[in-house]
Amino acid sequence: MRSKGKHSRGFTLLEALLAAAVLAIFALPVMAAFSRAAEQGRPRTDQLAKFEFAVAVLEERVALRDFSAASGVYENRFSFEVTTEPYQPEVTTRFDSLISFTELTVRADMIGHAGDPVEISQIVARKAPG
Numbered sequence: 790m791r792s793k794g795k796h797s798r799g800f801t802l803l804e805a806l807l808a809a810a811v812l813a814i815f816a817l818p819v820m821a822a823f824s825r826a827a828e829q830g831r832p833r834t835d836q837l838a839k840f841e842f843a844v845a846v847l848e849e850r851v852a853l854r855d856f857s858a859a860s861g862v863y864e865n866r867f868s869f870e871v872t873t874e875p876y877q878p879e880v881t882t883r884f885d886s887l888i889s890f891t892e893l894t895v896r897a898d899m900i901g902h903a904g905d906p907v908e909i910s911q912i913v914a915r916k917a918p919g
Contacts, residue, residue, distance in 0.1 A: 832903075832904055835899055835902050835904055836904060836907065838899065839867070839897045839898060839899055839904075839906065839907040840897075840907045840909070842863070842867045842869070842897045842907075843869070843895045843896070843897035843907050843908070843909050844909065846869050846871065846895045846897065847893060847895045847909060847911055850871060850893055850895075851893070851911065851913055854915070856873050856891050856893060856913065856915070857871075857873065858871055858872050858873050859871045862900070865900060866899060866900060867897055867898070867899055867900065868897070868898050868899075868900055869895060869896065869897045869898075870895070870896045871893065871894070871895050872893075872894045872896075873891055873892070873893050873894070874891070874892055874894075875889070875890070875891060875892075876890040876891060876892040876912050877890070878890060886917060887916065887917055888914050888915070888916065888917055889914075889915055889916075889917040889918070890912055890913065890914055890915075891912070891913050891915065892910055892911070892912050892913075893910065893911050893912075893913060894908060894909070894910040895908070895909055895910075896908045
């Protein structure tokens with residue numbers, strides 16, 4: 790009990806414990822909501838990682854001018870498959886004998902993760918052989 794003659798400052802231990810209990814009761818639903826949101830966001834993060842990996846493989850193949858089919862595993866985390874096929878544009882030009890088109894397709898997946906693989910394509914123009 791407080792004495793009436795003194796001006797006390799601060800909180801008693803009981804008041805501090807009561808405030809902490811009330812805050813904990815209100816924080817529980819908020820923490821549960823954050824936990825659910827984090828679990829729901831995980832598949833999107835995996836899909837983004839697959840997409841970024843597929844883009845990196847595609848950009849590397851184009852930069853190296855390597856248009857051959859390939860497949861493999863990268864750092865025991867990603868698997869990929871590169872397919873290639875000739876592409877015929879709908880519109881013909883007078884330069885068709887000088888340029889050939891190839892469609893590169895990269896299919897990437899994460900090893901040990903659920904979800905669909907990511908597939909991206911790019912059409913590459915290059916000098917016609919011969």
